[in-house]
Amino acid sequence: MTFLLRRTMAMLAVLALAITASACGSDDKSGGGGGGGASAGEAIKKDPANEGKTFTVGSKNFDEQFILGEIYAQALEAAGFKVEKKLNLGSEQIAFKALKSGQVDGYPEYTGTSLTSFFDVKITDVPKDPDEAYELAKEEYAKEDITALPRTEFENTFRIATTKEKQESLLKGAKTLSEVAELPNAAKLSIAGFPECRQRTDCLLGLRDSYGWKPEFVSDEGKYDPIDKDRSDLGFVFSTDGELLEDKYAVVEDDKELFPPYNISFGVSNKALKDLGPKGEEVIANVQKPLTEKVMQELNSRVSIDKQEPEMVAADYLKQFGFVK
Amino acid sequence: MNVLAFLGDFGDAVSFIFKERESVSGGVQIGGLGELGGLAGTHLLVSLVAMAIAIAVSVPLGLMLGHRGKGEFLAISVSNVGRAVPAVVLLFFFIAFIGNGFRNVAFVLVLLAIPPILTNSYVGARQVDNEVVDAARGMGMTGVQIVRRVRLPLAMPTIFAGIRTSAVSVIATATIGPFANLRTLGEPILSENIYRFSGQLGAAMVVALITLAADAGIGLAQRAVTPKGIKLAEEPRTRGPRLSLPTRRREAAT
Amino acid sequence: MAVSSESTLLFAQDAPEGFFGDRADKCVREEGFCPEWIADNYQRYIDPFWEHVFLTVVPVTIGFILAFSLALLAHRHRWLIGPVAGVTGALYTIPSVAFFFLLQPITGLGKTTAIVALTCYTLLIIFRNVITGLAAVPDDAKDAGRGMGLTERQMLWKVELPLALPEILAGLRIATTTTVGLAALAFLANGGGLGAELDAQRFFKSNVVVAGGLSILLAAVLDVIILGFQRLVTPWQRAAT
Numbered sequence: 001m002t003f004l005l006r007r008t009m010a011m012l013a014v015l016a017l018a019i020t021a022s023a024c025g026s027d028d029k030s031g032g033g034g035g036g037g038a039s040a041g042e043a044i045k046k047d048p049a050n051e052g053k054t055f056t057v058g059s060k061n062f063d064e065q066f067i068l069g070e071i072y073a074q075a076l077e078a079a080g081f082k083v084e085k086k087l088n089l090g091s092e093q094i095a096f097k098a099l100k101s102g103q104v105d106g107y108p109e110y111t112g113t114s115l116t117s118f119f120d121v122k123i124t125d126v127p128k129d130p131d132e133a134y135e136l137a138k139e140e141y142a143k144e145d146i147t148a149l150p151r152t153e154f155e156n157t158f159r160i161a162t163t164k165e166k167q168e169s170l171l172k173g174a175k176t177l178s179e180v181a182e183l184p185n186a187a188k189l190s191i192a193g194f195p196e197c198r199q200r201t202d203c204l205l206g207l208r209d210s211y212g213w214k215p216e217f218v219s220d221e222g223k224y225d226p227i228d229k230d231r232s233d234l235g236f237v238f239s240t241d242g243e244l245l246e247d248k249y250a251v252v253e254d255d256k257e258l259f260p261p262y263n264i265s266f267g268v269s270n271k272a273l274k275d276l277g278p279k280g281e282e283v284i285a286n287v288q289k290p291l292t293e294k295v296m297q298e299l300n301s302r303v304s305i306d307k308q309e310p311e312m313v314a315a316d317y318l319k320q321f322g323f324v325k
Numbered sequence: 326m327n328v329l330a331f332l333g334d335f336g337d338a339v340s341f342i343f344k345e346r347e348s349v350s351g352g353v354q355i356g357g358l359g360e361l362g363g364l365a366g367t368h369l370l371v372s373l374v375a376m377a378i379a380i381a382v383s384v385p386l387g388l389m390l391g392h393r394g395k396g397e398f399l400a401i402s403v404s405n406v407g408r409a410v411p412a413v414v415l416l417f418f419f420i421a422f423i424g425n426g427f428r429n430v431a432f433v434l435v436l437l438a439i440p441p442i443l444t445n446s447y448v449g450a451r452q453v454d455n456e457v458v459d460a461a462r463g464m465g466m467t468g469v470q471i472v473r474r475v476r477l478p479l480a481m482p483t484i485f486a487g488i489r490t491s492a493v494s495v496i497a498t499a500t501i502g503p504f505a506n507l508r509t510l511g512e513p514i515l516s517e518n519i520y521r522f523s524g525q526l527g528a529a530m531v532v533a534l535i536t537l538a539a540d541a542g543i544g545l546a547q548r549a550v551t552p553k554g555i556k557l558a559e560e561p562r563t564r565g566p567r568l569s570l571p572t573r574r575r576e577a578a579t
Numbered sequence: 580m581a582v583s584s585e586s587t588l589l590f591a592q593d594a595p596e597g598f599f600g601d602r603a604d605k606c607v608r609e610e611g612f613c614p615e616w617i618a619d620n621y622q623r624y625i626d627p628f629w630e631h632v633f634l635t636v637v638p639v640t641i642g643f644i645l646a647f648s649l650a651l652l653a654h655r656h657r658w659l660i661g662p663v664a665g666v667t668g669a670l671y672t673i674p675s676v677a678f679f680f681l682l683q684p685i686t687g688l689g690k691t692t693a694i695v696a697l698t699c700y701t702l703l704i705i706f707r708n709v710i711t712g713l714a715a716v717p718d719d720a721k722d723a724g725r726g727m728g729l730t731e732r733q734m735l736w737k738v739e740l741p742l743a744l745p746e747i748l749a750g751l752r753i754a755t756t757t758t759v760g761l762a763a764l765a766f767l768a769n770g771g772g773l774g775a776e777l778d779a780q781r782f783f784k785s786n787v788v789v790a791g792g793l794s795i796l797l798a799a800v801l802d803v804i805i806l807g808f809q810r811l812v813t814p815w816q817r818a819a820t
Contacts, residue, residue, distance in 0.1 A: 408760070
């Protein structure tokens with residue numbers, strides 16, 4: 001099954017590449033100066049200037065982070081860097097420490113997370129505009145001698161989800177969190193979340209503070225499992241979850257914008273930035289451009305649902321979008 | 326360098342144990358005797374339940390097997406296999422196949438606790454002098470009576486050594502409870518995001534203290550139940566079948 | 580909801596056709612035990628397996644060298660036994676989960692931290708068993724040795740240690756199997772190993788069975804190897820099992 005799927009995807013990738021190549025046609029490749037930078041869709045070229053330079057890419061400890069880490073790592077490798085991967089560092093505090101201490105040269109972090117977890121910005125004070133949030137994070141990172149590279153389009157924020165049936169039966173068709181909070185049975189509803197969520201202001205506590213809604217909390221590591229198996233009525237999920245590609249789930253809108261922006265920004269220590277160079281920065285910027293929410297959902301599905309290895313999924317992504325042959 | 330920082334963290338950790346403070350991302354109070362008391366309560370409860378079940382199962386079984394002289398292979402193998410299966414692996418196994426919660430963690434801990442107690446009960450029963458057993462038989466005691474009135478008391482020290490070993494393992498392993506959504510003292514250790522290093526250190530210290538206390542406590546109990554004559558000869562036998570097992574102090578796992 | 584203004588960023592071409600593919604088999608989707616998946620994906624466990632071997636063999640070796648030396652010293656100077664047992668015992672009470680985190684400020688992340696932590700746990704077991712083994716050497720054997728005119732050093736290496744070997748090797752066995760188990764937690768310090776695989780797909784039964792099964796297998800194999808060695812080297816002892 002998976003073999004067939006992969007073969008099909010490979011053939012389509014070749015097709016896409018052929019089309020792209022012919023479309024790009026006589027693009028002045030030499031204009032890129034043989035640099036590692038390439039516009040999206042164009043293959044990343046090995047820059048001889050990068051030879052001998054090592055770059056350590058880190059990541060946090062969940063699927064999306066593995067995928068992103070692999071994508072950045074493999075892209076840099078294609079550009080000629082010697083890349084060391086230290087994925088699965090741990091949670092953000094550990095990853096941040098690793099970046100500051102130089103154990104890793106760069107890792108992808110969410111703007112909202114960096115502001116609330118590293119820079120002591122209260123959740124209510126985080127700018128709701130993703131660019132503003134990014135700029136603020138960039139400022140704060142700079143104080144730590146770290147450069148936050150430009151952000152991705154997609155963000156991985158919290159969503160409240162439930163099954164389509166439960167939205168009708170339990171929530172009476174409510175589509176926003178405000179509506180849910182006003183339901184007569186609001187306090188009796190239960191919501192599942194990972195254990196830490198219980199104590200996070202950008203998670204369970206946020207519902208209490210922003211919506212005045214205090215549902216019963218079910219601590220559970222499975223995201224959709226508790227909703228499916230009726231261990232809880234709703235669940236905290238993430239916007240880039242693969243499961244959201246399926247038609248099963250309904251997302252309840254965060255109309256009061258409780259959750260801050262969570263775009264990805266690849267943070268690099270200034271020391272390593274010199275090695276990376278502007279061309280290396282271009283590689284990073286280009287390889288992350290196609291990452292829309294839907295694309296991330298697909299990539300996440302491949303790892304979380306199809307149980308493919310993040311390394312392979314990243315490699316396929318780079319191939320299918322033409323960054324790597 | 327880090328040593329000084331470490332000492333600072335140490336003080337921070339102690340204050341974490343006793344005083345509440347705000348979590349890393351704000352909005353919630355963590356630490357303090359209240360929360361740690363609760364976590365410790367769950368931690369101890371699941372450990373006690375597991376130990377109780379393990380003892381109830383292993384001691385009678387081990388004694389009977391030791392009395393009959395049968396199942397030596399079983400008793401040893403259980404110990405070896407038990408050591409080879411990491412508690413973490415067992416826990417993840419159960420999470421995947423059965424689910425989460427107190428029951429699961431307790432079950433894993435029971436499986437972890439059984440091998441040392443079972444093996445030591447067996448060994449303890451075996452090592453009772455045959456002459457004593459013969460004398461008892463001569464007095465007309467039945468098998469069960471012999472086990473209960475002769476083998477058990479004489480095997481007590483060895484059995485307690487096994488219990489001590491198990492208890493240390495179980496208490497230490499209960500720290501992985503949060504993987505199965507059981508909030509034990511492992512929670513601050515595994516949630517670095519909220520509890521920070523000082524929280525991790527503080528919780529670890531509490532676990533270490535509880536472990537030491539349990540070890541010492543059971544050690545005292547061990548002394549209390551040891552018939553005087555045996556107290557004098559506490560060294561492991563140099564003769565007889567060498568069963569490749571620790572007969573004193575703690576051994577084992579996580 | 581914080582949605583970006585699309586106009587400010589240039590986007591690549593849309594995803595290529597067929598990018599959004601079909602999902603995998605039902606068995607895999609439902610996180611069951613899927614032999615087909617295992618057959619297709621067993622390679623991903625090979626590296627972690629060897630990492631796990633590394634994470635076991637290195638700490639046990641270093642631990643053995645350290646503990647054995649300490650034990651020999653303590654055997655000669657009895658007063659050392661208390662302190663050494665105390666320190667190694669104290670290390671032992673630190674819950675392993677915590678140990679992998681607490682070392683990080685000092686040794687950072689990665690295999691080094693894991694190995695330091697794992698080595699510490701082997702110390703008590705091996706130390707204790709070497710001491711006990713030496714202490715249990717029958718007096719007659721020692722008398723015979725003295726009678727033959729052996730120096731203390733010769734006594735140690737030709738009489739005491741060989742007789743203590745079963746106990747020492749027993750300690751080695753315990754230390755090894757324990758370390759295999761603890762190494763499953765090395766992923767907490769970014770140390771890799773089979774535990775990392777376990778943690779990556781916790782609910783996927785196939786994964787848990789393979790990763791877990793491999794670690795149990797590793798422990799069993801190492802145990803048997805040491806046992807075999809023990810039988811080989813001490814034929815005069817009736818080694819059980």
